[in-house]
Amino acid sequence: MMALPEFAVLGHPNEGKSSVVSTLTEDDRIQVSPVPGETRISKSYSVTRDDKEIIRFIDTPGFQAPRQTLAWFRKNPGPDMVVRFIAEHENNPFFADECELLTPVANGAGIIYVVDGSRPVREDDLAEMEILRLTGRPRMAVINAKSETRDNTEVWKEEFRKFFNVIRIFNSNQADFYERIRLMESLKAIDQDIEPLMEGVIQAFTVEWEKRNHLACAYIVHGMEQALSFSLIRKLKADMDPVTLKENLTREYQEKIREIEQKMFGHIRSLFRHHLYDYPLPACSVLRHDLFSNQTWEMLGLTRTQAATAGAVLGGTFGAVLDTAAAGLSFGIFTAIGSAVGAGSAFMGLRRLANASSRLGGDRVQVGPNENIQFLYILLDRALLYYTYMSRRAHGRRDVPETKSQLVSNGDKLGVSTLLTTKQHRVCMEFFKACRKKQSTSGKKNSPSFDRLVASLLEDILKRRINPL
Numbered sequence: 001m002m003a004l005p006e007f008a009v010l011g012h013p014n015e016g017k018s019s020v021v022s023t024l025t026e027d028d029r030i031q032v033s034p035v036p037g038e039t040r041i042s043k044s045y046s047v048t049r050d051d052k053e054i055i056r057f058i059d060t061p062g063f064q065a066p067r068q069t070l071a072w073f074r075k076n077p078g079p080d081m082v083v084r085f086i087a088e089h090e091n092n093p094f095f096a097d098e099c100e101l102l103t104p105v106a107n108g109a110g111i112i113y114v115v116d117g118s119r120p121v122r123e124d125d126l127a128e129m130e131i132l133r134l135t136g137r138p139r140m141a142v143i144n145a146k147s148e149t150r151d152n153t154e155v156w157k158e159e160f161r162k163f164f165n166v167i168r169i170f171n172s173n174q175a176d177f178y179e180r181i182r183l184m185e186s187l188k189a190i191d192q193d194i195e196p197l198m199e200g201v202i203q204a205f206t207v208e209w210e211k212r213n214h215l216a217c218a219y220i221v222h223g224m225e226q227a228l229s230f231s232l233i234r235k236l237k238a239d240m241d242p243v244t245l246k247e248n249l250t251r252e253y254q255e256k257i258r259e260i261e262q263k264m265f266g267h268i269r270s271l272f273r274h275h276l277y278d279y280p281l282p283a284c285s286v287l288r289h290d291l292f293s294n295q296t297w298e299m300l301g302l303t304r305t306q307a308a309t310a311g312a313v314l315g316g317t318f319g320a321v322l323d324t325a326a327a328g329l330s331f332g333i334f335t336a337i338g339s340a341v342g343a344g345s346a347f348m349g350l351r352r353l354a355n356a357s358s359r360l361g362g363d364r365v366q367v368g369p370n371e372n373i374q375f376l377y378i379l380l381d382r383a384l385l386y387y388t389y390m391s392r393r394a395h396g397r398r399d400v401p402e403t404k405s406q407l408v409s410n411g412d413k414l415g416v417s418t419l420l421t422t423k424q425h426r427v428c429m430e431f432f433k434a435c436r437k438k439q440s441t442s443g444k445k446n447s448p449s450f451d452r453l454v455a456s457l458l459e460d461i462l463k464r465r466i467n468p469l
Contacts, residue, residue, distance in 0.1 A: 005197045006056040007187070008042070008104035010132065011114040012124065013062030016144040019172040019396030020114050021045055021059045024180060026273045028395045030059065042100050049204040058109060060101035066127035069098045073134050082106040082135050102135075110190060111139035113164065118150040121159050129163040138191035140166040142183075165190040172396040177209055177462065212271045213462065216391075217455045219271075220383045223264030227257050227379055228435035231368030242365060249367040254292050261291060261379070265386050272390045286414055287385055291378070300415045301377040306425075310373045314429055369436045376432045380454075381415030385468050388461050416457060416468050427453050 009017045022030040025045045042060045046053045063069075072089075073081055083106045089095035105111060111132055115125065132139055141164040143156050153169065160167045168186045170179065181202060188198040232249050236242055281287050289295040302310060420428070431450035460466045 004053060004056060005187070005194055005201055006044075006058065006104070006109045007112045008058040008060055008101070008109040009112045009114060010060055010101055010105075010128075011062060012128065013064075015062070015114050015116045016172050016396075017062070017114045018059050020112070020142065020144060020170065021057045021396075023172045023175050023394045023396035024057055024183070026395050028273070028275060030396075032396055040097070040100070042104055044104075047201075049208050054204045055201045057112075058104045060104065061097040063101065063124070063128050064097040065095060066098075066124050066131060069095065070127040070131050073131060077134075079136070105132075105135050105137055109137070110187070110194070111135070111137050112187075113139060113141045114144050115141070115156060117143035117145050117153045117156055117169070120152050121155055126159065129159065133163045138194065139164050140168060140186060140190050143167070143169045145169065145171045171394075173394055175394050175396075176392045177205075181205060209462070213455065213458045216268055216271055216387055217451060217458055219264050219267040220380075220387070220454055220458075221451050223260055223383065224376065224379050224431075225435050226260045227370075228376060228432060229369050230256060230260070231366055232256075233364055233366045236363050236365050245365050246367065249365060253367045258291055261382065264383065268383075268387055269390050272393070273395070274390060274393060281389060285385070285389075287382060287389075291382065296382075297374070297378060300381040300413065301374045301417050303413060303418055306418065307374050310425065310429060313426075314373055314433070373429065373432055376428055377415075377417040380428070381417050381468065384416055384457060384461065385414075387458060388468050391462060414468065416466055419466065424453055 009021050011017050018030050018032045022028060022032055025047050027045055030045065040061050042058055044056055044058050046056045048054065069085070072085060076084060078084070082102050085095075086099045086102060086106055090099050092099075113129070113132055129141075141156075141160040143153055143160075145151070145153070157167055166186045166189050168183055170183055175183075184198060184202050184205065188195045188202075230253070232253050234245060234249055236245060286296060286299045289299075301307070427447070427449045431447040434447050457466070461468065
């Protein structure tokens with residue numbers, strides 16, 4: 001019995017073996033190339049959790065001489081035929097790749113046989129399947145769908161049933177967490193002896209992703225707290241133009257908010273182990289637009305009606321912080337008519353977009369915290385969109401996925417903000433107000449309810465109950 005689950009990933013050249021290993025191990029260091037035969041030496045890649053190795057996958061070269069190898073196997077039957085084949089041919093260049101790929105099998109590894117389901121079954125494939133059957137090792141066949149226009153899956157399944165314990169369709173370019181878990185579940189079935197080990201692996205994977213979601217939630221909430229509570233104050237000296245000072249402060253404010261968001265994005269990306277490969281967002285993604293651009297505020301956040309409603313709810317207690325600059329004086333006239341002004345402010349915010357609250361009073365100018373409730377929803381939508389891209393991005397993929405154009409019309413919105421319930425909107429509003437008062441609370445935790453809301457949204461995205469894209 002294996003002390004540690006170990007599987008050799010085998011197949012013909014250019015079938016996606018390295019891509020499968022990269023996705024299963026979440027390792028973007030593994031070279032994935034469209035050029036056949038790039039992998040010449042078997043290499044082991046481990047999955048670790050809490051510094052403990054829990055499962056191992058071995059990337060191998062592709063078969064080069066399967067029919068000749070099968071002929072030798074048939075002439076030399078016996079329980080140790082793999083070991084004898086390697087010993088006899090290890091110095092023969094013709095069988096170099098076969099010896100290399102069969103060595104992990106000889107050492108006791110289970111088998112994951114990968115094929116490209118878009119192409120037809122060939123004689124070499126049948127020879128490879130028979131070789132693997134004759135090894136007697138536990139084995140699973142994986143159909144790696146590499147093309148959306150050609151599909152021979154059913155033909156492959158019919159042949160696989162003759163040779164393999166388990167068959168699994170697994171697209172290494174698109175597989176998310178749950179697809180990987182389902183593949184691990186399938187590996188349990190190939191041999192009863194490894195079932196307890198695989199159950200431990202699945203449990204470790206599940207705990208790890210729960211941990212990642214918890215940390216992603218913390219990063220998002222913390223980043224939003226920083227952005228929503230941030231402000232800049234500068235003294236207005238006698239020789240300064242207040243309008244110029246305000247414009248400079250606004251640019252400085254916006255740049256700081258961008259830095260906060262990018263830091264949050266970086267943490268999320270690291271959580272999902274996207275380290276080496278420079279993963280650009282799809283060309284049509286709304287996240288390619290600047291946080292403070294018109295396009296971002298048109299496509300994300302609340303609708304006009306929702307924004308006006310939110311502003312009205314906030315306005316009764318919130319209007320007093322809306323300042324108007326006139327000869328350096330700040331008028332506190334909005335308390336009495338706060339509800340009406342609040343609704344107008346949120347609605348106009350859709351036109352003024354991302355202008356932070358700017359206050360001129362006495363000898364100082366203050367920019368921020370942002371007075372527009374829409375700003376909270378923009379930040380939330382962008383964070384959830386980025387989380388979706390990173391959590392669903394398969395490590396074996398090396399190109400930029402094409403997605404449909406993220407354009408909206410007739411007031412339609414992307415993201416999840418418009419889908420929230422009335423109760424969830426109330427939680428957002430309380431968080432918004434708490435963040436603006438953060439200085440008076442000395443950084444005290446603002447809203448456990450908002451933490452729970454973000455955590456539930458992340459889980460819904462992970463389980464594909466909602467889709468922000």
